[in-house]
Amino acid sequence: MARPVLGAEESEAVARVLASGWVMQGPEVEAFEGEFAAFVAARHACAVSSGTAALHLALLAVGVRPGDEVVTVSHSFIATANSVRHIGAAPVFVDIGAATFNIDPARVEEAIGPRTRAILCVHQFGLPCDVAALAAIARARGLKLVEDAACAAGSELLVGDEWQHIGRPHSDAACFSFHPRKLITTGDGGMVTTADAEVDARVRAWRSHGTRDGIYGFSFRMTDLQAAVGRVQLSRLPALVRERRALVERLRARLGTAVRFPVEPSWARGNWQSLCVRFGDAAAASAARARFEANGVAVRPGIANAHEDPMQSDGIRGSLNESERCARCLTPTQPAPGPACRWPGPGLRTPRCRPAPCAWASTAGSTGWASWATTTSTPPGRGGGRSSCPPSGSTAGGWRCRRRSTAASRSSPRATSRRPPT
């Protein structure tokens, strides 16, 4: 289980901001925006308080209004659908492709109606969806296209013969989350990138109570404390993506055909924020689940579908069979209560057990593959295993273990949340 990678540099950055006395949406936020824009090669980047706030403001900024419909996926963290609801608009759900867990562009046309204003696509688990196909549909139908890139910092798309980062953007606006479960974190936080100066100006006004186009603004600012952390995190991003990609290749080689990995199209390079694998059938999934649990690893099904929430079921227009099948796939999470462990990465031979500060923080980063590593005393595929960690502080079997603070985990506000973010 990967915890967020937070070190001395982040602590120093926070201390610098505290010493400066300017802690809210000031020079650090401006610098973070500039550096993020440069990283993804966007003309504009505007930092906000969360990924959900980014989606909310971006949808408003491209013109979604109460009573409109937005075509999107059900199979996503509930924030995707909620951001549409927050405007008073309605999500209309289309199914995903079995190979990628991403929106199926072939199903989008049938969901478009007279009230449709925009398409909101999701790069699920950080794997880029087919933005080019969606942009063509949006153009042909006079719709706006917004990317939910909450999970996709560092992911890339092949455009012509150039790899481009998600967020350039390849649509009207892209929205990122810096929740601790993402590759890089600011605690909570988000970013809207766009090539459109008007969209950027609206988001900038509305994030801090500005009134524009007849809409009252919100309190969606990012603090300088968060931005200072974000700047350090951003500098770590390329290495984090490289590490994730190498680990997934290694797991792919070792697990062979035992599970189905998501298919990465030739034009996409995901950051593998999460790796959600599929089992052959429900029996195989529950057998695997039992094995995970016997080895002290909590498991849960993949993402819950929005349309299965009674308050979102009016968004069903057609079959969502694949979304429903995928929601039943297994995503291992942290051992709870117990030690939370992290596979230290290529080149390091021994998994480390570490205390987890809170339930969701310890699930930050990838879910599937990293959890797998926590259950074994050797890298996956080398055999061996242990059913529980040795006592706190011991180093038996090459493990360095400390017990997780269950008090800390209980005090986490996220720990009581019904759905873990993806």
Ligand SMILES: Cc1ncc(COP(=O)(O)O)c(C=O)c1O
């Ligand atoms: C696909 C997706 N969209 C939106 C969000 C919302 O982001 P935040 O938690 O920063 O509001 C998340 C996860 O948190 C997500 O996984």
